[in-house]
Amino acid sequence: MFRLRNSALALLLAGYCLAQSSSQYVTPEIRRVGSKLACLCGACKNTVATCQMLECHYSLPARQTIAKLQKEGAADDKIIDGFVQREGKKALAEPPNEGFGIMAIAAPVLAVAAGLGLILWFLRRYRQPGVVPAMTDEEVRQYQDQIDKEFSKLD
Amino acid sequence: MENIGALSILLAFCLTIFAIAASLVGAWKKKPFLIVSAERAVICVWGLVTVASGLLIYALMTGDYRLAYVAAHSNKAMPMIYKFSAWWGGQEGSLLMWNFILATYALVVVLQNRRKHRAIMPYVTTTMMVTQAFFLMLIAFLVPPFQVLSTGGKAIVDVGDGQGLNPLLQYWTMVIHPPTLYLGYVGYIVPFAFALGSLITRQPGDSWIFTTRRWAIVTWLFQSTGILLGAGWAYSVLGWGGYWGWDPVENASFLPWLTSTAFLHSVTMQEKKGMMKVWNLVLVASTFFLCIFGTFLTRSGIVSSVHAFAQSPIGPYFVAFLTVTIAITILLILSRLDYLKSEAPLESVVSRESSFLFNNLILLASCFAILWGTLFPVISEAIAGEKISVDAPWFNRVNVPIGLALLFLTGVGPLLAWRRSTPDNLKRNFLWPTIGMVATIAGLMAFGISHFYALLSLGLCTFVTWTIVSEFWKGTMAIRQKDGLSFVPAVIELTHRNTRRYGGYIVHMGIVMMFIGFSGAAFNQDTTVEVKVGDKFPLGRYEIKVSDIKMGQNENYIWQNAIVEATVDGKPFATLTPERRIYEKSQQPVSMVAIKRQLNEDLYINFAGMGSESQRPTIQAYVFPLVSWIWAGYWVLLFGSLICLVPAKVKMQYARTEVVGVSTKHVPATK
C-alpha cells in the first residue's frame, strides 16, 4: 500500500465519508417535491432538489423526510405544508402568491409598467416639434449656401 | 514593517482629505497651484497605497506569520501564485487591493489630464478622492490589514505557519477573477467623475462622453470578463455543474453590468443626437453606486451567500457613504436640469432611438428584478415580519423572459434606421431573419424538442445571427462595389470605418453564442449513483464505469481520485479522473470535478465521496449540452470589444473654428 506522511489525515479522508444512503434520496419523486422547497443551508440559492451537496445539513434530512412521507402516502401539497409549518414561509423556494409574497413578483411587473409609462411619456414629450427651438425656413435659407458647401465636402 | 504599512495607509487617507479640500478651494478661488497640489496628492496616494500593498504582498510571500492577515490567508505549503493571490483572499487585503486599483485609476486620470480639461479636473479629482477617502478610512481604522497577532498583553506572536487560502480559491480562475471584477467595478468611477465634473461646471457640449468612452468600454469588458471567470470557476470547481446560481454576490456583480450595458447603448443617443442627457447621467451614476453597493453586499453579511466574507462592522459605513453620495448626485442633477435639456426631438416611434429606449427598459427591468429578488428576504423580514426565500427558480422565471426579450431587441435594433423607419423598410429588413427563425423552430420541433423557452431562444438566436451576418454582408458588398476590394479586405475596411458599430455587432454575436449555451440548460441530465468499482451505469448516450480508486498526498493536501471510463455505443469515449482533496491546514474537503468538454455537450463527473459502510464510491454524473458555447461566446465578446476600442478610420474630422487675430489662449472663455 501507499504510505501517507500524515496518517491522521488519511484517516480523516477515509472518515470523511458519505452516509450509507445519501445517494438513494436523489429520485425523481423526491425531486418533484424538493424542487418546490428552498435549501436553507445558507450557502446556496438552490432548492432541496437541486442542492448538489449530497450531505447538505439541510437538504439531506429534508429529502429523507420527503421520502418518508411519500412512503406513508402523503400528497405533495401535504408534505410542502409540513415544511412551511416547521420552517415558516422561507421553506418555499419561491415566494407564495399570498400576503407579502405577492410583492416579489408584483414589484418587477410594476417596475416594467412604470418603465413603459416613462417611455410613453418620453415619446410623447419629445415627438412634439418645438421642444427645441426650431429654425424657421427663412433662417435655414440664410445658411443654405454654407450648408450646401459643407455637405458637398462629404463623399 | 507593518508599522510602515499602516503609516502609509494613514498618510494616504490624510492626503485624500487634503486633495479634496485643495481641489474644491482651488476651483472656487481659481488658484491653479492648489489644484496642482491636489493632483500631486493623488500621485502620492497612489505611491503610498502601492507601498502598503507591496509590503502586504511581501509579507504574504515571505510568510510573516506575525501578521493576522498573513496567518489567516496564507501558509507555507501554498504555491507562490496563491500566496500572491492571498492579497485579495480576505476582507482586509481585498479592500487594500480595491484601494490600489482606485488609486491607480486616479493616477492615470491625473497624468493623462495634466493639460486637458483643466476646468473640470478639480471636480474629477474630488469625486475620485472622496471615494478613495472612504475606502482608505475602512482599512485605516476598521479592518486594518497590518494587524499583528498578539497575546493578551503586548507581546507579538509568530504562529509559525498560517491557515492557508480557502482551498476553493486555490484555482487558476480565482487568481484572476477578483482583480478583474474589481478593475471593472472601480473603473466606472472615471466616467462618473467626468460626468459629475462637467455637470458641476456646465461644460458646453458632451465632451465628457467622448473623453470617457474608452474607459466605459474597457471597464465594461473587465466586468464581463470578471463575471464570466466567476461563472467558469463555479462550473469547474464547485462541483454542482452550474455556472450561475443567483447567489447574492453573483447578482451584485451582475447589477452594475446591466446598467453599464444600458449606458453603453443609450450613450449613443447622446452622441448622435444630444438626447437623453439626464438619463445617461442617471445610468452612469447608478452603475457607480451599484458597484459600491455590490461591494457592500459582499462584505456586510446582510444576505447569506457562499461568498463568505465574514460579517464585519463595515456595513453601516457603506450605507452612510452611499446615502450621502447618492443624495449629492441627485441634488446636482436636479439643480442643473436646464443644462441637461435635450437638443433634438424624437422623429418617429419606429426608429433606432426608440429601440434604445426599450433596450434600456429591459436591461433596467432585469436589474431591478434581480436587485429586488436579492433583497426580498431582507425586505420581507423587515416589512412583513417573516423571511421569504427567493431562490434560483424565481430568478429564472423572471429573467428568462426578460433575457429573451433582450435577445429579440438585439436583432431588431440594428435593422431600424436612425430617426425613422417606414413599414416598407421593416418588411424588407425583417422578412428573411423572421423566416430563418421560424424555420429553426420548426426544424427543432421536428427533432422532437418541445421545451418552449429553449425553442424560442434558439429561434431568436438564428434571427439575431441572421441580422448581424446580413449587416456585415450588405456593408461588405457596398464597399466592394465602391472600392473594388476583394472580400476579406472589404470586411476589414467596413469594420474599420465604424469600429464601434461593427465591433458592437461582434459583441452581440458573442452574446448570441452565450444564449445558445444557456438554452442548453433546458436539456441537462444527471444521475447520482453509488457503484462498485468495475460496475457500469448509464447516462444519456454514455455508459460510465468506475475502474479504480487511488490515493496519495503532497505537502498541501491529500487526495483520492476515481478513474472513470465513459463509453459511447461500446466504444471508449473518455477517461476522467475526478478527485477529492483534503487540505492539511484547513482540513477542508474539496472536490475537483473532471469535465470532458465538447462543442455539443460536456460530460461532467464529480467524485462525491465514499459510502461509509459500503466503501463504494458515490459518483455524480451530468451531461450539460452546449455549455462550451458560453465560454466560446466570451472570446467572441472579447474580440468584439477590442475592435470597439480601435479608433475608427474615418474619424470625426472637422474644420476647426479659430478666432482671427488672437491666439486662442487669450480668448475670453465662455462660462
Next chain:
Amino acid sequence: MTIAIAALLVFGVLIYTLIVRPGSLPEPEPVSPFRHVDEAKARIYENLRDLQFELRLGKLSDEDYARTKLDLQKELAKVLADADKLKAELGVQTTSKAAKPKAAPEYVCPHCGKKFKEAMKFCGSCGKPMEAEA
C-alpha cells in the same frame, strides 16, 4: 530604522505635495470657445455619412433619406446660427481651418522604393541606409 523610513515618507510626501513652483504649473491646452460648435457640426456630418451609407445598404427608403437629410440640414443651420451668435457675443472674427490631413508622411527608400510610415535609418526591406547619401 522604521522611524527613519517613516519620517522620510512623511516629509517626502509633504514636500512633493505642498511645494508647487510656478514653473511646474501646467500650461493648459488652448481650448477654443467654439469647440462645442465644431463638435456639433462634426456630429451632423457623421450622421449624414451614416445616413448615406445606410441608403447604399438598402436599409432606408429614398423618402426617409430625403426627410432625414432635410432634418440634418436644419440642425446644421441651427448650429451655424449658434456659432454666429457666439461670435457676436465674444466680438471676434473667425476663420475655419480645415482639419489636418490624417495621412502620415511617407518615407520612401531611395534604393528599393519601398514606402514606410515611420522614419528609419535603414530600409526595412533592402537594408540600405534610408537617407540618400550625399
